Amino acid sequence: MKKIIITGALGQIGTELVVKCRQLYGTENVLATDINEPEADSEVAQGPFQVLDVTDKDKMFKTVEEFGADTIMHMAALLSAVAEKRPMFAWELNMGGLMNALEAAREYNLQFFTPSSIGAFGSSTPKVNTPQVTIQRPSTMYGVNKVAGELLCQYYFEKFGVDTRSVRFPGLISYVKEPGGGTTDYAVEIYFEAVRKGEYKSFIDKGTYMDMMFMDDAIDAIIKLMEADGGKLIHRNAYNLSGMSIEPEMVKNAIQEYYPDFKLSYDVDPDRQSIADTWPDNIDVSCARAEWGFDPQYDLDKMTKTMLEAIENKEGVK
CATH class of the missing domain: 3.40.50.720 (NAD(P)-binding Rossmann-like Domain)
Structure with a gap:
C-alpha cells in the first residue's frame, strides 16, 4: 500500500484508520473521503480530504484516477440499528457504494478492503465458538448487506483477480x-x-x-491483513475477529x-x-x-x- 483512499473517513472506524495510515504511509499518501466535510480542527482535516458520495460511481472513478490510488479501504456504510429503520436506503448505500468501490478496484487494479460484521450471522448460526465457515442467515437488512458484501468480494477476487480482503468485526x-x-x-x-x-x-x-474489540486492535488488524502475503490467505472474505x-x-x-x-x-x-x-x-x-x-x-x-x-x-x- 502506497496511495490509499479511505471512504467513510468520518465514521467510527474511518476516523482512526485515517490517522494510523497517515502515520505509517505519510499524510499526503492517504486521501480521506466522506459525504460530509470534517470539522476544521479534526485530525482527518489535517491532510488530503475530498467530499465523496460513494453511490456516485463517476465521482468515485475520477477520485481514484486523480489521486493515483493503489488501495481503497471502503468503510462507508449505514449501521445495523439505523439500517433497520431505513432498509431501502441501507441497500442503496451499503450495496450500491460497495459495488462502485469494487468496480473502481477492478478498473484501476487496486488492493481492496471493506469490513463485514458479526451481523452477517443469524439465529441459526451456532452461537458458541462460531466457526469461520458456517451458516449465515441474518434477519436484518444490515446483516443481509454484509453477507452479500462478503460474497461480492469473493466473486471479484475469483472472477476478476481483485485483491479483496475483509474481516467480520465485532462491536x-x-x-x-x-x-x-x-x-x-x-x-x-x-x-x-x-x-x-x-x-x-x-x-x-x-x-x-x-x-x-478495542479500536486500536481493530485498526492494527486491518493494516496487518492488508500487508499480509496474499498467497497465504484462505478465508480472505471475511475473517472472524x-x-x-x-x-x-x-x-x-x-x-x-x-x-x-x-x-x-x-x-x-x-x-x-x-x-x-x-x-x-x-x-x-x-x-x-x-x-x-x-x-x-x-x-x-x-x-x-x-x-x-x-x-x-x-x-x-x-
Whole structure:
C-alpha cells in the first residue's frame, strides 16, 4: 500500500484508520473521503480530504484516477440499528457504494478492503465458538448487506483477480469518536456515562454476550491483513475477529474497579435487543490467527483502564 483512499473517513472506524495510515504511509499518501466535510480542527482535516458520495460511481472513478490510488479501504456504510429503520436506503448505500468501490478496484487494479460484521450471522448460526465457515442467515437488512458484501468480494477476487480482503468485526469500542446507530453501542456509551454521570441505563439486557474489540486492535488488524502475503490467505472474505466476549454486567464490574459507586440499570430497547439475540455469544478467530497473525492486545481490564483514563482526559475530569 502506497496511495490509499479511505471512504467513510468520518465514521467510527474511518476516523482512526485515517490517522494510523497517515502515520505509517505519510499524510499526503492517504486521501480521506466522506459525504460530509470534517470539522476544521479534526485530525482527518489535517491532510488530503475530498467530499465523496460513494453511490456516485463517476465521482468515485475520477477520485481514484486523480489521486493515483493503489488501495481503497471502503468503510462507508449505514449501521445495523439505523439500517433497520431505513432498509431501502441501507441497500442503496451499503450495496450500491460497495459495488462502485469494487468496480473502481477492478478498473484501476487496486488492493481492496471493506469490513463485514458479526451481523452477517443469524439465529441459526451456532452461537458458541462460531466457526469461520458456517451458516449465515441474518434477519436484518444490515446483516443481509454484509453477507452479500462478503460474497461480492469473493466473486471479484475469483472472477476478476481483485485483491479483496475483509474481516467480520465485532462491536468496536473507542474513546475517539462516539458511535451512532450500532447494536453494540452500549459498550462505548457505558464508559462515557460512567465518567460523566456515574451511572448508565443499558438498552441491551444483562446476560447478552456479544463479541467486542478495542479500536486500536481493530485498526492494527486491518493494516496487518492488508500487508499480509496474499498467497497465504484462505478465508480472505471475511475473517472472524474478536478481542473478548462480554455482557453488560461484566463491563459494570470492570468499571467499578475504578468507579466503585458506578450504577448500571436497564431499559431494554426491543429492536436492538432482538438484533443482538440473533448474533453469536463468541466466535472462533483461529483462522485469522493462523493465516495472518491476528493477535489482539486488549482484554476487558486493559481496555477499561484505557477507556476511562482517555475519557477523563477528554472531559477534563481529574
